[in-house]
Amino acid sequence: MVETMTEMIRVNGMPAKATLTAGDLQWHLKGGELQCLSIESEILGISLEGREITVRAFVSGLKGLSCGEGDPGKREMKDFIMEMPTEVIADNWSERFRDCIGSLGRPKRVFIILNPFGGKRSARRIFDTKIKPLLVAANLRYTLQETEYQLHAQELTYKLDLLKYDGIVCVSGDGVFVEMVNGLLQREDWDTAIKVPLGIIPAGTGNGLSKSILDAVGEMHSIQHATFAVIRGHKRSLDVTTVSQGERKFFSILMLTWGLLADIDIESEKYRWMGSTRLDFYCFLRVMNLRKYHGHIEFVPAPGHEACGEPMKDRGNPSGEVDNSVKERNCGAEVSHSYQGPTVSFENSDWRYLDGPFVATSVVNVPWVGEDAKTAPEAKFSDGFLDLVVIKECPKSALVSILLKCKDGSYVNSPYVMYLKVKAFKLVPGNRVGDPLKGGIVDVDGEVVARGNAQEGDRMAYGPPIQLTVDRGLATVFSPR
Ligand SMILES: Nc1ncnc2c1ncn2[C@@H]1O[C@H](COP(=O)(O)OP(=O)(O)OP(=O)(O)O)[C@@H](O)[C@H]1O
Structure with missing residues (x-):
């Protein structure tokens, strides 16, 4: 435990009584005003030169020093020069500062x-x-x-x-x-x-x-x-999604999307010269000439979400298009030592399904998929579930309102949006309604994974099932707290 140190010093030239505890640095300016910096949430580091300690902080410029309390809002870097009475005292204080910061377990x-x-x-x-x-x-x-x-x-x-x-x-x-x-x-x-x-x-x-x-x-x-x-250097766990099609697999963090959002995301690339308006422009174009896709999705609902879709067991598997057993891995000649995806089997789970036509289908891991797109407002970092968003029949006027409300996530309240949590998911993407020669785009984390008009380098085929399973909290990310 770090004991409290108190000293009469100058802070940015102003006389003050300063106190350093394990958690914060406080100083009373002459006249009584109290200022405070939280070591953990506001101080970046310190440097020592002679009798001067420079405390480098990242603090709210507008609200003054918060001592870690409340919402700091916009922060900026700010230096506080602490002039100590002697070099020996400055040495002691800087050592204590370094101990306090060192005990926080920040990355080095x-x-x-x-x-x-x-x-x-x-x-x-x-x-x-x-x-x-x-x-x-x-x-x-x-x-x-x-x-x-x-x-x-x-x-x-x-x-x-x-x-x-x-x-x-x-x-x-x-x-x-x-x-x-x-x-x-x-x-x-x-x-x-x-x-x-x-x-x-x-x-x-x-x-x-x-x-x-x-x-x-x-x-x-x-x-x-x-x-x-x-x-x-605080940490939190993050779910990782395994995207697989037969033996092919890779890992995703954000989202798989198919239909309207994938078409907008990928096809609007050709309007890059328009800058940030390209998405709004192409979005408008796509809604006016709305496409719907045939296809089929299956999912294992998370607890509390069992009412959505129809039970697979009542449907059977007449087309044989989706095989719900998880195959034994590495049964071929080549044994891979890399990660092969979750071992959990959903074979005996209560799969449910929805048949198309679909306007849009997205399977999302984190709340925001872009700075102004809160696609999965209920998504949690490490709950082991994916948030499934499905839009089927939807009038264009309602669709415009849905797209506008994507910014704050409130679009999920629309009666045309099905929003639920799933443990596993399968997509069998089909062709455009009214245009059986044209398929859509399966977009994972902003990249084309499969498309109707297949191109060299596409990681998966358009048509056969693409399966998503989640590893709860497999990765670790730095978080402010
Ligand atoms: N030097 C490079 N030249 C070309 N591509 C690169 C280079 N470095 C990274 N990339 C690729 O750029 C892609 C996008 O990277 P990143 O996520 O940083 O940018 P983004 O702004 O979200 O995407 P974009 O600008 O392409 O819309 C990645 O697929 C990555 O492999």
Whole structure:
């Protein structure tokens, strides 16, 4: 236990009586005004020079010093110069400060993966101007590696010497984070590798994961707030979804979507020159020329959600299109030592189903799939469930309102939206209603996984079942608290 230290000092030139406890630094200015900094939630670090200790903090600029109480709102870096009576006292105080900060278990060294081409291609500048100053102030050492090509982040985490680092952080959009998870799960030591804390600092087009992490604890979503979350080093578990089709598999963090949202996400790429209005523009276009898709979904409902869909046992499996048994793995000649997905079998579970046509189907792991898209308002980080959103028949006017209400998640209250939690899910995507030669797009974490007009490099085929299962809390992410 750290004992309290009290001293008459000057803070930013003003005489004050300062007290340092294990949890905070307080000072009474002459005239009685009390100021306070919480060591855990507001102080980045300190430096000592002669009689001067500089306390580097990340605090609310508007509301003054909160001492960790309440919602800090927008924060900024601020230095407090503490002039001590003697160098010996300054030494003692700085040692005590370092002990207090050291006892917080913050990470000491992280590996940072930066995508210079993510989002507005400004990650490098963002790093130098917004991220680095915080890391330096917190004395958090780092190794910085820029990605040079697609899947480079996956390669890096596959090979990284994890013993050297207390965490891996990406400065990118969600795509690079997903690659990091896939790289760790491809390792032979995947079971320990996946426990390494992962951080994400938003510098992409899709920044749903960082928004979800910060919003879950009431923190503002910004580059600096996400950096401070890494510095503070609290951790939380995150469900990981295994997406599989036969022997092919990979891992997802955010969402699988098929139908309207996938079409908007992927097809609007060709309007990139429009900037951020491309999504609104293409969304409008798609609603006006609404597509519906034939197909079939199956799911094992989470407790309390058993009323949705129809029981599979009453349907039988006349088309043989979905096989609900989980096959024995690694029965081929090649034995893989990477992670193969959950071993839990849903063979005897009460599967339920829905047949198309569908307007949109999404299976979501975290609340926000983009900074302004709260697609799964009830999603939890590590409940072991996926949130399933289905829209079937829906008038265009209602659809417009649904899309507008995606921003705050209230769209799930629409009578045209089916929203439930599932333990496992299968999608058998079909072709467009009225256009049997055209299929849709299956989009996982912002990337095309399968499409009607198959292209080289697509990871899965459009048509055969794609299965999703969840590993409860398999990954670990840095969180502000
Ligand atoms: N140097 C690079 N050149 C080309 N692609 C890259 C490079 N580095 C990373 N990538 C790829 O960019 C994709 C998107 O990355 P990220 O998630 O950071 O950005 P995003 O802004 O969310 O996506 P996008 O800008 O493509 O919409 C990933 O699939 C990744 O593999």
